[in-house]
Amino acid sequence: MTVSLGLVNAPRVRFAPAPTGYLHVGSARSALFNWLYARGHGGTMVLRIEDTDASRKTQAFVDAILEPLRWLGIDWDEGPYFQSDRTESHVCAVQRLVRSGWAYNCDLTRDEIIALCRSSGLPEGYHGWSRDRDVQDGPGVVVRFRVPNDQQVVVNDIVRGRVEFASHTIEDFVIRRGNGTPTFHIANTVDDHDMGITHVIRGEDLLNTTPRVLLLWRALGYGDPPNYAHLPLLVNAQRKKLSKRRDDVALGTYMARGYLPEAMVNALALLGWGPRDGVEIRPIAEIVELFTLAEVNRSPAFFDIDKLNHLNAAYIKALRPARFAELVEPYLLGPDVGWPVEAYRAEVVEALAPDIQQRISVLSEAPQWLRWLFVDGIDSFDQRSWTKAMIKGRAAARVIDEVAEALRELDFKNPDEIEAAVMGVGNRLTAELGSRVMSQAPVRVALTGHSAGIPLWRAMTLLGRDACLARLAAARSRLL
RNA sequence: GCCCCGUUCGUCCAGCGGCCUAGGACGCCGGCCUUUCACGCCGGUAACACGGGUUCGAAUCCCGUACGGGGUACCA
Numbered sequence: 001m002t003v004s005l006g007l008v009n010a011p012r013v014r015f016a017p018a019p020t021g022y023l024h025v026g027s028a029r030s031a032l033f034n035w036l037y038a039r040g041h042g043g044t045m046v047l048r049i050e051d052t053d054a055s056r057k058t059q060a061f062v063d064a065i066l067e068p069l070r071w072l073g074i075d076w077d078e079g080p081y082f083q084s085d086r087t088e089s090h091v092c093a094v095q096r097l098v099r100s101g102w103a104y105n106c107d108l109t110r111d112e113i114i115a116l117c118r119s120s121g122l123p124e125g126y127h128g129w130s131r132d133r134d135v136q137d138g139p140g141v142v143v144r145f146r147v148p149n150d151q152q153v154v155v156n157d158i159v160r161g162r163v164e165f166a167s168h169t170i171e172d173f174v175i176r177r178g179n180g181t182p183t184f185h186i187a188n189t190v191d192d193h194d195m196g197i198t199h200v201i202r203g204e205d206l207l208n209t210t211p212r213v214l215l216l217w218r219a220l221g222y223g224d225p226p227n228y229a230h231l232p233l234l235v236n237a238q239r240k241k242l243s244k245r246r247d248d249v250a251l252g253t254y255m256a257r258g259y260l261p262e263a264m265v266n267a268l269a270l271l272g273w274g275p276r277d278g279v280e281i282r283p284i285a286e287i288v289e290l291f292t293l294a295e296v297n298r299s300p301a302f303f304d305i306d307k308l309n310h311l312n313a314a315y316i317k318a319l320r321p322a323r324f325a326e327l328v329e330p331y332l333l334g335p336d337v338g339w340p341v342e343a344y345r346a347e348v349v350e351a352l353a354p355d356i357q358q359r360i361s362v363l364s365e366a367p368q369w370l371r372w373l374f375v376d377g378i379d380s381f382d383q384r385s386w387t388k389a390m391i392k393g394r395a396a397a398r399v400i401d402e403v404a405e406a407l408r409e410l411d412f413k414n415p416d417e418i419e420a421a422v423m424g425v426g427n428r429l430t431a432e433l434g435s436r437v438m439s440q441a442p443v444r445v446a447l448t449g450h451s452a453g454i455p456l457w458r459a460m461t462l463l464g465r466d467a468c469l470a471r472l473a474a475a476r477s478r479l480l
Numbered sequence: 481g482c483c484c485c486g487u488u489c490g491u492c493c494a495g496c497g498g499c500c501u502a503g504g505a506c507g508c509c510g511g512c513c514u515u516u517c518a519c520g521c522c523g524g525u526a527a528c529a530c531g532g533g534u535u536c537g538a539a540u541c542c543c544g545u546a547c548g549g550g551g552u553a554c555c556a
Contacts, residue, residue: 018556020556174553437515456515
């Protein structure tokens with residue numbers, strides 16, 4: 001391998017996901033930490049798809065990884081390379097190991113291995129059974145690595161420090177399957193070497209495989225191995241490693257729900273690491289600057305959706321109205337949004353943007369705050385809101401009648417006039433009836449179907465006089 | 481079983497031998513603002529797993545125990 005002199009110290013990292021059909025938040029975090037390290041050190045980020053069996057080298061599987069990475073803004077300088085394209089090199093390495101005596105053939109099945117353990121009284125496992133049997137290669141015959149008997153294999157982990165493994169606890173693992181394909185260990189070793197990887201940054205679940213790679217590395221005469229950094233796992237509320245089945249781990253679902261990539265990346269960066277100054281919400285450029293691998297935690301982190309929501313809400317609030325309107329549009333034009341697409345008006349959404357931005361934490365919550373604006377009339381009232389404002393609220397019918405009367409006079413250009421009219425009714429009735437009458441509540445429910453919403457006067461200006469009067473009348477008729 | 485890793489508020493993070501009466505953030509609770517809901521602001525709740533060392537001094541270093549997790553495949 002040749003390395004140009006000026007770049008000798010520039011690190012090369014790699015993100016090496018298996019194509020499983022989607023990108024996992026844990027993988028995304030690994031990708032991010034690799035990326036942070038590379039970007040912070042003028043390094044190179046290599047993307048390598050670990051499709052050892054090649055059956056998953058399809059555009060769909062690859063896109064399922066690349067698209068979320070691009071969305072997050074995690075870019076790469078080389079690749080994607082495909083492990084399946086490099087099978088020849090891997091097999092070559094296996095052959096070299098066989099020739100040099102570091103690896104040998106084995107034709108034992110799982111059952112035979114178990115039987116051997118039983119009959120010899122050894123604990124279950126592979127005890128070098130075929131080491132000296134001189135098995136001939138052929139179909140179904142695997143190649144195993146001859147793990148040295150009494151050696152300490154040391155992993156100098158940037159995150160965890162020195163981790164030692166006694167080689168006798170590692171069994172002679174398979175490096176080439178019975179069908180001739182290389183396994184993860186050998187492929188990884190050869191690829192990391194050939195690609196000049198200087199730092200392997202990945203999840204702690206791979207820590208135990210590292211001594212094997214180190215052993216292979218040495219047997220292959222590769223020289224100094226890469227540096228390793230094993231990140232703490234991301235776990236669920238039960239403190240188990242995030243799993244596809246149990247947990248909500250696909251990046252795509254977060255994308256779809258309306259999390260902003262900036263917020264997602266910011267949140268991911270805070271899992272297993274934190275800036276010393278305690279400032280959590282900050283631009284990625286600053287995180288790149290502050291991030292160091294040695295500061296990464298050693299204990300598992302729970303991926304807390306509440307925290308994510310908080311970050312996302314903060315990022316949404318910070319959006320300029322025009323930008324917010326642009327980003328939220330797909331959510332307001334969705335199929336089950338509840339109003340016809342023709343009703344949608346982008347300029348109104350932009351005008352209301354600040355009102356919506358402060359009320360939602362994910363973009364997909366936007367429609368519920370704007371429904372009243374785009375529907376033809378209120379077809380369903382929120383039950384609790386109706387009960388409170390119309391039934392329990394005092395004098396709802398009179399409020400509606402008098403507000404409608406007052407509104408007829410207005411041109412609806414000025415929200416202040418509308419406010420004065422509605423509040424005037426409330427104050428008048430309060431004086432007349434001798435106890436507080438809230439005029440805003442029934443009006444709001446009549447016009448929007450809900451007791452919670454954006455400032456009423458603004459909403460009414462947008463609705464216009466005719467719509468307001470019609471909705472007031474419709475609600476009023478339900479009160480009889 | 482064996483191997484490896486870990487353990488600071490419910491959660492995430494800070495703390496790298498004295499600045500700790502342990503700090504920030506999320507959540508939760510209370511208050512202020514407000515004739516809606518929010519936002520914002522103010523305040524509160526709540527943690528160094530346990531036991532031994534080392535040291536003048538330990539959340540910080542060492543050992544052990546407990547608990548949690550990961551790995552233990554012809555998955556990666």
